[in-house]
Amino acid sequence: MSLTFKLGEFVSISGVSGSGKTTLIKMIGAMDRFQNGEIFVEYNPLSHLDEVEFEQYRRDRVSFIFQDYALLEQYSVYENLKLVLLGRNLDSKEINRRIDSILKDANMTAFKERKVNRLSGGQKQKVAVMRAILKDTSIIIGDEITANLDSRSSREVIELLYLHSEGKLVLLVTHHEEELLPYATRKIVMKEGRIIEDLKLKKVEEVYTLKENVFTQLSINNKFYLSLKSIRRNFSSILAVVMMLIAIFASAVGLSLGYEYFNSLNSYYPMETSWILNRNENRLIIEKSDRSNFSEDELQRISNYNEVDFVVDDSVSLDTYIYSSEKYVPYILHSMHEKNTN
Numbered sequence: 001m002s003l004t005f006k007l008g009e010f011v012s013i014s015g016v017s018g019s020g021k022t023t024l025i026k027m028i029g030a031m032d033r034f035q036n037g038e039i040f041v042e043y044n045p046l047s048h049l050d051e052v053e054f055e056q057y058r059r060d061r062v063s064f065i066f067q068d069y070a071l072l073e074q075y076s077v078y079e080n081l082k083l084v085l086l087g088r089n090l091d092s093k094e095i096n097r098r099i100d101s102i103l104k105d106a107n108m109t110a111f112k113e114r115k116v117n118r119l120s121g122g123q124k125q126k127v128a129v130m131r132a133i134l135k136d137t138s139i140i141i142g143d144e145i146t147a148n149l150d151s152r153s154s155r156e157v158i159e160l161l162y163l164h165s166e167g168k169l170v171l172l173v174t175h176h177e178e179e180l181l182p183y184a185t186r187k188i189v190m191k192e193g194r195i196i197e198d199l200k201l202k203k204v205e206e207v208y209t210l211k212e213n214v215f216t217q218l219s220i221n222n223k224f225y226l227s228l229k230s231i232r233r234n235f236s237s238i239l240a241v242v243m244m245l246i247a248i249f250a251s252a253v254g255l256s257l258g259y260e261y262f263n264s265l266n267s268y269y270p271m272e273t274s275w276i277l278n279r280n281e282n283r284l285i286i287e288k289s290d291r292s293n294f295s296e297d298e299l300q301r302i303s304n305y306n307e308v309d310f311v312v313d314d315s316v317s318l319d320t321y322i323y324s325s326e327k328y329v330p331y332i333l334h335s336m337h338e339k340n341t342n
Contacts, residue, residue, distance in 0.1 A: 065142035
């Protein structure tokens with residue numbers, strides 16, 4: 001295919017699923033790479049951009065509106081809109097003025113401080129459109145932005161975008177072109193990766209140069225502001241992670257100390273002594289020094305030790321199995337040694 005777009009156009013791109021609509025706008029918006037052909041923006045080829053230049057192009061030239069809104073659900077409407085302005089050289093007064101103005105145009109002033117997760121689908125999409133408008137780029141790309149909305153909400157979203165589209169190139173993918181046609185300056189229909197219809201619906205006043213719109217590095221104050229917001233919104237998750245890390249660290253320290261203590265006991269009680277240790281999972285095997293059977297009283301005393309679940313006496317093999325947690329093995333060994341010595 002071969003297409004040329006102009007600033008000032010409001011383009012409807014339609015076609016059945018799998019016709020290539022989303023792929024086309026993703027390549028124009030530098031969200032996807034392409035292997036063949038070329039895309040020129042102001043005569044500059046996109047295929048020659050490295051990853052950093054791709055990011056700069058997306059940041060400075062293109063705004064995206066997604067079907068699933070892509071908003072920060074735990075943030076307020078105001079905070080979602082403010083995020084796109086923090087990278088600009090604007091003071092707080094100008095930021096508030098721009099946000100208040102766009103909220104008024106969208107009839108959303110009353111929802112300024114409401115969290116996004118408490119909005120309806122139509123209201124969320126309005127916030128997504130307002131965010132794209134506030135970013136103030138020359139190209140706005142939308143992918144099925146009315147697919148999840150009722151007819152009234154769809155009309156309000158499109159009208160809001162159309163109201164602020166002067167001098168911009170707006171490319172909207174849709175399955176419902178009848179919603180866009182009253183506003184569109186151009187209609188494109190695709191099928192199997194090809195253009196089967198390209199119809200100009202309205203005359204467009206020519207705009208020749210992309211608007212220069214360069215974002216700067218976030219200031220220290222803005223970075224601090226975003227960090228505090230993130231910590232406050234996700235405090236419970238952060239606390240849970242910290243507690244889990246502390247528990248893992250404490251367990252590791254405990255196991256390490258227990259292992260060192262166990263090794264020290266092995267060194268203190270050599271294999272020549274009357275107690276023979278065979279570590280097998282949570283089992284402890286002991287024998288009397290004269291290899292005689294344990295008496296009932298002795299077995300009862302052994303079973304009374306802390307953390308001993310039960311004792312199995314094999315009188316034929318003269319082995320007695322004491323089941324216990326491994327971390328208590330040194331304590332039982334120590335106790336047994338003292339009893340034998342006394």
